[in-house]
Amino acid sequence: MTGEESAESAAGAEAAVPLVRSLRLGLDAPRTGPLQAALALASAPLDWLDAHRGGFLHAHEEALLTDRLHTRRRHGLLIGRYAAKCALAVLRPDLDPRDLAIRPGVLEQPVLSGEGIGTNLGISLSHAGPVAVALAFPEACPMGIDLERIRPANVALLTRQTTVAERRHLAACLAAPEAERLTRLWCLKEALSKALRCGLTVPLDLLAVGSVEAGPTGLGVTFTNFAQYRGLSLAAGDLAAALVLPRPPAVTLALDAAEWEAFRRALADAAARGSGE
Numbered sequence: 001m002t003g004e005e006s007a008e009s010a011a012g013a014e015a016a017v018p019l020v021r022s023l024r025l026g027l028d029a030p031r032t033g034p035l036q037a038a039l040a041l042a043s044a045p046l047d048w049l050d051a052h053r054g055g056f057l058h059a060h061e062e063a064l065l066t067d068r069l070h071t072r073r074r075h076g077l078l079i080g081r082y083a084a085k086c087a088l089a090v091l092r093p094d095l096d097p098r099d100l101a102i103r104p105g106v107l108e109q110p111v112l113s114g115e116g117i118g119t120n121l122g123i124s125l126s127h128a129g130p131v132a133v134a135l136a137f138p139e140a141c142p143m144g145i146d147l148e149r150i151r152p153a154n155v156a157l158l159t160r161q162t163t164v165a166e167r168r169h170l171a172a173c174l175a176a177p178e179a180e181r182l183t184r185l186w187c188l189k190e191a192l193s194k195a196l197r198c199g200l201t202v203p204l205d206l207l208a209v210g211s212v213e214a215g216p217t218g219l220g221v222t223f224t225n226f227a228q229y230r231g232l233s234l235a236a237g238d239l240a241a242a243l244v245l246p247r248p249p250a251v252t253l254a255l256d257a258a259e260w261e262a263f264r265r266a267l268a269d270a271a272a273r274g275s276g277e
């Protein structure tokens with residue numbers, strides 16, 4: 001076997017098993033007392049998910065997989081549920097993922113139900129090809145997440161969806177290619193729209209990013225019209241992700257910089273596996 005062939009077969013073997021990275025998030029909230037949320041990243045090919053879906057899907061989720069689904073939608077649905085179950089396993093390792101169902105609510109938002117779940121947990125998730133990120137969080141602390149591929153071809157479109165002030169603020173903090181900067185802005189807005197449950201059905205200016213600050217855990221932002229929320233943005237390879245949650249003093253996120261960096265590296269690994277699209 002040549003070096004090239006062995007590298008190819010190693011890459012093939014790697015793609016045959018899912019990549020999973022999860023992270024517990026400690027939330028200090030004076031109004032409610034300490035809370036816990038969990039973040040998970042997962043990447044897996046569609047054939048792996050189909051072969052193993054019996055181990056993590058609820059019967060109600062299985063029913064969402066109709067024959068009429070486009071392959072891409074089927075992949076998104078499966079990898080999103082898989083990532084969400086990985087996040088839920090951090091908070092509730094005692095529960096069987098097959099007893100937990102994530103179904104669309106009336107605004108298409110993910111709604112969690114299931115045996116033994118007891119406390120009110122919310123889910124936010126996002127998929128990009130074979131990769132998904134998901135958050136499991138207490139409803140007392142609304143959160144949202146987004147994941148996008150960074151594509152230079154989208155620069156013109158994304159430029160039209162951002163304000164001059166947003167672009168200026170980000171450029172002052174981040175020496176990255178324009179496609180990355182614009183995609184990170186887009187992710188932050190989409191993650192906010194999920195925390196608010198409105199999705200991108202509102203004028204995008206309403207979701208505008210205000211201040212931007214570079215910190216040890218990536219970029220931290222505030223939002224012009226939603227002063228009670230903050231956003232965290234990270235990017236690795238051609239993937240950008242954003243997490244939105246209430247800001248201090250309502251909630252203070254205890255984030256270990258080393259664990260966050262490990263999460264960022266997992267995002268880089270997921271990006272290196274390719275888009276699968």
Ligand SMILES: CC(C)(COP(=O)(O)OP(=O)(O)OC[C@H]1O[C@@H](n2cnc3c(N)ncnc32)[C@H](O)[C@@H]1OP(=O)(O)O)[C@@H](O)C(=O)NCCC(=O)NCCS
Binds near residue numbers: 196
């Ligand atoms: C939410 C939205 C921004 C997601 O956009 P996207 O880039 O296509 O997809 P992503 O992979 O990032 O996220 C998809 C996930 O967002 C979640 N989602 C959908 N609508 C949501 C909402 N209103 N609030 C919060 N999360 C939502 C779902 O979990 C969905 O994944 P799933 O369908 O596999 O469960 C977009 O779908 C949107 O604007 N939806 C609004 C829909 C709406 O208001 N419909 C009203 C119907 S009456």
